[in-house]
Amino acid sequence: xxxxxxxxxxxxxxxxxxxxxxxxxxxxxxxxxxxxxxxxxxxxxxxxxxxxxxxxxxxxxxxxxxxxxxxxxxxxxxxxxxxxxxxxxxxxxxxxxxxxxxxxxxxxxxxxxxxxxxxxxxxxxxxxxxxxxxxxxxxxxxxxxxxxxxxxxxxxxxxxxxxxxxxxxxxxxxxxxxxxxxxxxxxxxxxxxxxxxxxxxxxxxxxxxxxxxxxxxxxxxxxxxxxxxxxxxxxxxxxxxxxxxxxxxxxxxxxxxxxxxxxxxxxxxxxxxxxxxxxxxxxxxxxxxxxxxxxxxxxxxxxxxxxxxxxxxxxxxxxxxxxxxxxxxxxxxxxxxxxxxxxxxxxxxxxxxxxxxxxxxxxxxxxxxxxxxxxxxxxxxxxxxxxxxxxxxxxxxxxxxxxxxxxxxxxxxxxxxxxx
Amino acid sequence: xxxxxxxxxxxxxxxxxxxxxxxxxxxxxxxxxxxxxxxxxxxxxxxxxxxxxxxxxxxxxxxxxxxxxxxxxxxxxxxxxxxxxxxxxxxxxxxxxxxxxxxxxxxxxxxxxxxxxxxxxxxxxxxxxxxxxxxxxxxxxxxxxxxxxxxxxxxxxxxxxxxxxxxxxxxxxxxxxxxxxxxxxxxxxxxxxxxxxxxxxxxxxxxxxxxxxxxxxxxxxxxxxxxxxxxxxxxxxxxxxxxxxxxxxxxxxxxxxxxxxxxxxxxxxxxxxxxxxxxxxxxxxxxxxxxxxxxxxxxxxxxxxxxxxxxxxxxxxxxxxxxxxxxxxxxxxxxxxxxxxxxxxxxxxxxxxxxxxxxxxxxxxxxxxxxxxxxxxxxxxxxxxxxxxxxxxxxxxxxxxxxxxxxxxxxxxxxxxxxx
Numbered sequence: 011x012x013x014x015x016x017x018x019x020x021x022x023x024x025x026x027x028x029x030x031x032x033x034x035x036x037x038x039x040x041x042x043x044x045x046x047x048x049x050x051x052x053x054x055x056x057x058x059x060x061x062x063x064x065x066x067x068x069x070x071x072x073x074x075x076x077x078x079x080x081x082x083x084x085x086x087x088x089x090x091x092x093x094x095x096x097x098x099x100x101x102x103x104x105x106x107x108x109x110x111x112x113x114x115x116x117x118x119x120x121x122x123x124x125x126x127x128x129x130x131x132x133x134x135x136x137x138x139x140x141x142x143x144x145x146x147x148x149x150x151x152x153x154x155x156x157x158x159x160x161x162x163x164x165x166x167x168x169x170x171x172x173x174x175x176x177x178x179x180x181x182x183x184x185x186x187x188x189x190x191x192x193x194x195x196x197x198x199x200x201x202x203x204x205x206x207x208x209x210x211x212x213x214x215x216x217x218x219x220x221x222x223x224x225x226x227x228x229x230x231x232x233x234x235x236x237x238x239x240x241x242x243x244x245x246x247x248x249x250x251x252x253x254x255x256x257x258x259x260x261x262x263x264x265x266x267x268x269x270x271x272x273x274x275x276x277x278x279x280x281x282x283x284x285x286x287x288x289x290x291x292x293x294x295x296x297x298x299x300x301x302x303x304x305x306x307x308x309x310x311x312x313x314x315x316x317x318x319x320x321x322x323x324x325x326x327x328x329x330x331x332x333x334x335x336x337x338x339x340x341x342x343x344x345x346x347x348x349x350x351x352x353x354x355x356x357x358x359x360x361x362x363x364x365x366x367x368x369x370x371x372x373x374x375x376x377x378x379x380x381x382x383x384x385x386x387x388x389x390x391x392x393x394x395x396x397x398x399x400x401x402x403x404x405x406x407x408x409x410x411x412x413x414x415x416x417x418x419x420x421x422x423x424x425x426x427x428x429x430x
Numbered sequence: 431x432x433x434x435x436x437x438x439x440x441x442x443x444x445x446x447x448x449x450x451x452x453x454x455x456x457x458x459x460x461x462x463x464x465x466x467x468x469x470x471x472x473x474x475x476x477x478x479x480x481x482x483x484x485x486x487x488x489x490x491x492x493x494x495x496x497x498x499x500x501x502x503x504x505x506x507x508x509x510x511x512x513x514x515x516x517x518x519x520x521x522x523x524x525x526x527x528x529x530x531x532x533x534x535x536x537x538x539x540x541x542x543x544x545x546x547x548x549x550x551x552x553x554x555x556x557x558x559x560x561x562x563x564x565x566x567x568x569x570x571x572x573x574x575x576x577x578x579x580x581x582x583x584x585x586x587x588x589x590x591x592x593x594x595x596x597x598x599x600x601x602x603x604x605x606x607x608x609x610x611x612x613x614x615x616x617x618x619x620x621x622x623x624x625x626x627x628x629x630x631x632x633x634x635x636x637x638x639x640x641x642x643x644x645x646x647x648x649x650x651x652x653x654x655x656x657x658x659x660x661x662x663x664x665x666x667x668x669x670x671x672x673x674x675x676x677x678x679x680x681x682x683x684x685x686x687x688x689x690x691x692x693x694x695x696x697x698x699x700x701x702x703x704x705x706x707x708x709x710x711x712x713x714x715x716x717x718x719x720x721x722x723x724x725x726x727x728x729x730x731x732x733x734x735x736x737x738x739x740x741x742x743x744x745x746x747x748x749x750x751x752x753x754x755x756x757x758x759x760x761x762x763x764x765x766x767x768x769x770x771x772x773x774x775x776x777x778x779x780x781x782x783x784x785x786x787x788x789x790x791x792x793x794x795x796x797x798x799x800x801x802x803x804x805x806x807x808x809x810x811x812x813x814x815x816x817x818x819x820x821x822x823x824x825x826x827x828x829x830x831x832x833x834x835x836x837x838x839x840x841x842x843x844x845x846x847x848x849x850x
Contacts, residue, residue: 030767034791115812119801126793128823207646211823226627226650232824233652253846260848347450369841371454373546381539381844390849391840392535403548403631403837404652405825417823420811421789424801426673428680429810 011198018202021190022157022209025130028187029155033127035184037104040150047178048096051089051143054174059084061166062139069163077267081137082163092140095395099147102394105412106153120423125416127153129211132203133397134225136161136217142171146189148397152415155188157210159203162195169193204228216398234405236398238325239269239353241383244342244368246359247280251288253380254358258289260382261356263296267327269399270354270376270386274322275333276342282335283309290314290333298329305335322349339364343371350374353401354383375401375408431618438622441610442577442629445550448607449575453547455604457524460570467598468516471509471563474594479504481586482559489583497687501557502584512560515815519567522814525832526573540843545836547573549631552623553817554645556581556637562591566609568817572835575608577630579623582615589613624648634830636818654825656818658745659689659773661803664762664788666779667700671708673800674778678709680802681776683716687747689819690774690796690806694742695753696762702755703729710734710753718749725755742769759784763791770794773821774803795821795828 051058062084069079084092105125112122131154133145142160149156160168172191179186192199200221204213207230215225216236225233243261245254261272277285286309290300294313301317302310314333321332322345336342346355356378357368365379376386386408388396393411400406406414471478482504489499504512525545532542551574553565562580569576580588592611599606612619620641624633627650635645636656645653663681665674681692697705706729710720714733721737722730734753741752742765756762766775776798777788785799796806806828808816813831820826826834 030793033793113812115810119805121811129793230646232822234824250846256846256848264849373450373453373549374839376840376842378842379844380846381842382848384849385539385842385847386840390535391541392533402652404654407837408840417827419794420796420806420828422796422798422801422805424799426670426676426800427805428676428802429684429804 014194014196014198015202018192018199019206019209021192022130022203022206024187025155025157025190026209028185029127029129031185032150032155032188033153035153037106039182039184040104040153041100043150043179043182043184044096044100044147046182047147047175048093050174050178050181051093051096051171054170055089058167058170058174059086059089061170065164065166072163074163078137078163082139082167084139084167088140092143095140095144096147099151099395102151102412104151105416110418117427118425119427122421122423123418124421125413126419128415128417130155130157130209131415132157132159132206132210132213132231134159134200134203134213134215134217134221136221137164139164139167139171141216142168142191143175144395145397146172146175148395148412148415150188152412154415155190157190157192157203159192159200162197165195200224201228205230207231214398232405234400234402234410237401238351239271239386239399239401240274240323240325240349240351241270241272241353242274242276242346242350242355243272243383244276244336244346244355244357245278245281245285246339246342246357246361246364247278248361248364249278249281249285249358250360251285254285255289255292257356257358257380257382259292259296261384262293262298262331263329264382264384266329269325270383271327272383273324273326273332274349275331276336276345277333278342279305279335279337282306286310286333293331296329298331300331300333302333303335306333325351339367343368346372346374351401352403353399354378354386356381356383375399434614434616434618435622438612438619439626439629441612442550442623442626444607445575445577445610446629448605449547449549451605452570452575452608453573455573457526459602459604460524460573461520463570463599463602463604464516464520464567466602467567467595468513470594470598470601471513471516471591474590475509478587478590478594479506479509481590485584485586492583494583498557498583502559502587504559504587508560512563515560515564516567519571519815522571522832524571525836530838537847538845539847542841542843543838544841545833546839548835548837550575550577550629551835552577552579552626552630552633552651554579554620554623554633554635554637554641556641557584559584559587559591561636562588562611563595564815565817566592566595568815568832568835570608572832574835575610577610577612577623579612579620582617585615620644621648625650627651634818652825654820654822654830657821658771659691659806659819659821660694660743660745660769660771661690661692661773662694662696662766662770662775663692663803664696664756664766664775664777665698665701665705666759666777666781666784667698668781668784669698669701669705669778670780671705674705675709675712677776677778677800677802679712679716681804682713682718682751683749684802684804686749689745690803691747692803693744693746693752694769695751696756696765697753698762699725699755699757702726706730706753713751716749718751720751720753722753723755726753745771759787763788766792766794771821772823773819774798774806776801776803795819
């Protein structure tokens, strides 16, 4: 334990040193590094994919779920996508150095607020190996050092990926410690990492309840959580059924395993007896299991099962949907307030006043009027990339792109001014 | 302990409930409340000032320092200033609801990024009673609930101030729990407050090392520290001596007890034998104790005392100054990197290239070229108010005004759009 602690602290110290060098590099140099990393990954593809095979084999032996094994799997197609995403990041404008605002004060000093890197960012995540490359590339592009603590099940894959990344940095004469993988699967490494106040400027945990709790309970540095999405769609009494059907089916079925998928449908009771049979048929045709409240059961009978109290706060990440009939807009808002996770929620209505009240009162990162919750995404928002979706309210909320990975400082230009 | 814990948790729960109500109020209503609070404070002036007298008496009996007693003292003049500052906050534009950015995506959805309150902000501070009123008013104006945990020594004063504030809220029909004072001087209340993850969205500790450490070690919610300023002024070889003298004297002597005052002067060795005797005379004429490194001693002899290693990382907050002679710009930058606190640092030079290198490489909230570090202040920056000066890099850096007390959310306007 003491040894592990010292090992991790040593790595974090090196990361902090690298961060000072990194903050002084030009955009051209960073882009050169990203291109070199792409080439290294390409060169080492066979080694990386066979490391991934080993991880998959271990996962099967350990009896991990099909879903986890699927997320863990890299393969040719995903490898190509990973390289493509790296190329896209090269093309994005560099946020660093941008003057966000500038103004002159009556005493003549000029104040410039300019964008700077945050410093050292620790990313703690699970399963998907593409997160390793994406996180490293986004951190580099925004002038930040990345300390990566990936999932145990992807350890071999991540090790080979980071070897390639560091080789790309080395070949561009950039400090390799700009990207560091915590080289252990020991779970104790997470609390140790979370305590490195002197060396880490920000922690981003991406994952399930267990991981997030561990980070929250141990963090001595700022944290931006990428946590669960218990997303709602509320079908108001003045909804267009056509839009409602499209949006509900998209929000639930298009990709149920992601955080911006809908978990609970709220239906206004004025239209419930008309709308519910339509949407339930369509959902069931797509294999969705429906769990309704008492009012739903009253309309749908034994075609659906019963929702328990627990259902309202469950992120299924699966083809399961809870449905509640609400008597009006206020009840819908109160339900979301009580059970939601402040991620993404939508109203479907043709009534602008109801829509504006919903948009104003729902305290979520993204609030939708007549659109699917599935748009809460850095690419769909036009950010060109994303490191994930913040469910916190401090620093960055919702999709986090390059800008959200930056801080700022004030540069003050004077001519000898002093304060009276 | 259990009782205290339950009491504080109960207060925080009420704060969270009030925050939902507060976020729905109009600017007019909030301004009415601020005006009513001013009237209540005026009405209760005698009660408040006599509570302050009791605090001062206790402080004297406890043998607290003159500096603490001075900060604790309210009195007629400061009371008037406090009311004036409240009036100023009424006049400031409300940041809530502002559309920060908006854009349309190719699929037709309109994305608006709008400013919203953070929610519940816990402010943990020491001594000065005006912080109680300022913090409450700034939180209210930005739609946030304030939970205040003031210093033990100001407990009676704070209790009366918050009674007036809550009475002002009550008379405007706003939930009184929009401003809550933790009604105990028990030090255990701080760690308990820091752990209220379900109810507090942000903690702002303002104070010395002990307070900041307690908060950092116990926080389970986001923290923005208002910590120390070990501020440097570097006199470059190409400095104008006239500007250098003005800036050094201002940064050190104008108000030595604040975080943006200079603590260490760095002098380029090329000009040291000319500049040092000048500035040391001026500083000593103003009662400043000088502690120099070996090279300084070589020039100044026994006119100054010796700086120890500890001096370079000490925030004196007093008429004491450490001086180091550096061989060039890089050594100055490295010294600030090693010993600074990322608060405010200045270069004095007529050489634009040296200035730009300094501005670029120094990683502090405010970096100055030919101006005094004393300008790091919400009022001097033109924010109209400040809750303090963040020494962190996440969310807000440097002076925090009303905007820095906000978060944002995305409102997405569609017409039935779904994701492919």
